[in-house]
Amino acid sequence: MNAPLPDAVRFLDVRRRLAFFLRALWDQGRDLRSFQATLKQSRPYITAMGIHLPESWRSATGETGSALYRAAVAHAAAHLTFSPPPQKRGKLRPVQVAIAGVLEDARVERLACREMPGLQRLWVRFHEAKPQGSATFQDLAVRLARALADPDYEDDNPWVMKARHAFESPDVDLADPSFVRPMASLLGNDIGQMRLQFNAKTYVVDPVYRDDNSLLWVPQPQEDDEGIPLEDEILMAQPEDGDSDEGQVLEAPGAEEIVGPKPVGAGAADEADESGLGDWLRSVPYPEWDYLVSLSRPAWCTVQETPAEPADPAAIDEITHRHESLLQRIDALIRGSELRKPRRLRRQMEGDHLDIDAVVNAMIDVRSGRTPDPRLHVRIDRHERDLSVLVLLDLSESTNDLVKGTGQKVLDLAREATVLLSAAMDRIGDRFAIHGFCSNGRNEVRYLRFKEFSMPFEDTAKARLAGMTGQLSTRMGGALRHATRLLQAQASDKKLILLITDGEPHDIDAHDPKYLQFDAKKAVEEASRAGIYTYCMSLDPKADEYVSRIFGQRNYTVMDRIERLPEKLPGLYLRLTR
């Protein structure tokens, strides 16, 4: 129904700036999602998954469109900050529920404006109600919404004025939501006495930036025998599939595109011997940390070295070709950062050798009685860089998810990023290895080596990278310990594990998510004690809590747009090792 204008602002265009806006003003990391607006669900809604906004707003173009999205996010955030937990509807009639929604909307906006007065301007511009017009309930509700939001608005309707007076009364403490319910109840009775029709099926919250207020109420079971019988079961517009799964998290259709699991690389072990990789097949037991008892469980998890399946290395070369211009930029970046070559710095105050030209000039100055230039030396400036990097890739099943808007899997993007990063490290001359891991319970943490430190980044390594697949789970601790051990054998001055992951540690036999997190944290600490830095690149936008717990305040980055990983990773690496 809502065919947007061609130049309407689309959610995808503003998503990132909205996320910044939400994070800045409210310190909220809620996910922002889009849904396709329908007759039934045309207003934003809030679930445990995040804040759901329409893909576009019909007729909202240019500045107005962005502002509308911003108003919607700010309003939703005000709810999340100030609204009480969902309540039972109890004996409230649908019309009273609708009025309670209007009052609650006004209440949370007022509270938000107390701190941030400028938000009022943002919201008020979308209130378009006029004091004239038909006096249907929908109309009055919109007028009331405006009367409560806009102090300059005048209305002559007695009901609107009564509601406004009640709301503005000095006895009302806005910070305490308990006044909303009785006030809505009284105002609802008035509507009943005015014999105004209320149709819950057609009622929509207005103005458009406001969400459907479904977060205020406990989802109502069909067989609600507690309240009075209602002619309409759906009080507020619910998401399309809302009535089929009460109490569940409501998910908008079309929000997710997840493809099925790729077949697991079967018969890996059989081929291992043929390819001469048999000596890799080792099982190494590692301890695991149990945070509940603060003890290390000895030999609790087993890392199994698994051979990497080679595929056609041409796929990797194709990536390099596709990113030709990006590689050139990386090259320029490396040259610009002067990481590589020692430089002869002439005319220095200090240095290893004398700068003959400068000395001659100085002597001439001395003989002729002038003050000589004291900068007589040549210094060789070596940016000494002795660094070994182990890139550790999370190869769990979730890396097979498609990244929205690209048609590529997370794994493909991780592969691309790794290839570009490898090109950068190769050019700088850092020693690096590329390994990956996935897990299937504590006895089977599979550890794959795509490129060794000693191996050139050529066909063998490329073939293995091309054959990389994602499966199973993410048991980080064991893999980190194994990586630490391999890196310890390197003789470099500085050592770094760069972990690229798309989710938190989990495994089939660990039901307490904190268990694997704390174990991973322990593994990071052990690495640090062995003189190895660990840095995490997380592709999970909700990663903050656990990633900072595991890796420490400054040792991680969360990518807000996974699709930009390939172009971001090499830059991050250069900055990190500058």
Added chain:
Amino acid sequence: MTDLSAPTTAADPIAQYRIGREPYYRPVGQEIELYEAAYAARLPMMLKGPTGCGKTRFIEYMAWKLGKPLVTLACNEDMTASDLVGRYLLDAQGTRWQDGPLTLAARYGAICYLDEVVEARQDTAVVIHPLTDARRCLPLEKKNELVEAHPDFQLVISYNPGYQSILKDLKQSTKQRFGALDFHYPEARIEAEIVGHESGVSPDIAAKLVSVGEKTRHLKGHGLEEGASTRMLIHAGHLIARGIDPIAACRVTLVRPITDDADMRDALDAVVTAFF
């Protein structure tokens, strides 16, 4: 070689480093008391904290309060040990020894403040070691002199642990010589007082500026490397006090300097308009 280190002002060679007027400093916690005790024990100190939160102002204030001269040196990558210690210079007659800032401070009893010490190369940082333990002396290898630190001398460094580069960190052997004071952006009420005092804007505007600053700090690690510092808020206040519209002032002094990302700029502009 003749030593011609002729002092320019024989009476007080470090007169120019004395602080005449009381610098404005608003105490946030116990830091003054702690620092005074540390100075009394001549304990080398490290001031930690994000940029623009008042580290340098604090040390200026303390130097003034203790009546000691303050020699400040901003460290950079190209700094060598002799930039700290001193060097021979050529002149028409021959050579002349020139004390470096660290030697000057040690010889005549100043507080020597090395700003952003991680920026200096690691071998450079090592020259401060003999000054920071029981020896309290500074060997001038080239001049063949051992400078005993003046009883008033104290070494202070600043260190911003937020640096993203893992290769830039102080050695443990350096870190462990110092006591450390942690600095953060002060709490809103105090920060507003500071912004108001320094820039001359009304308390109401100052409070709003501080709120904007706080909001931007939520974005640290989420697209911003660092939120707006107290210093930036003061800059915004300066412009507002000169009659610039607050939204424009914040754009110029907060939003534009802090990010080049168009989306981030848009979000921060929206944050500013939420307050003004």
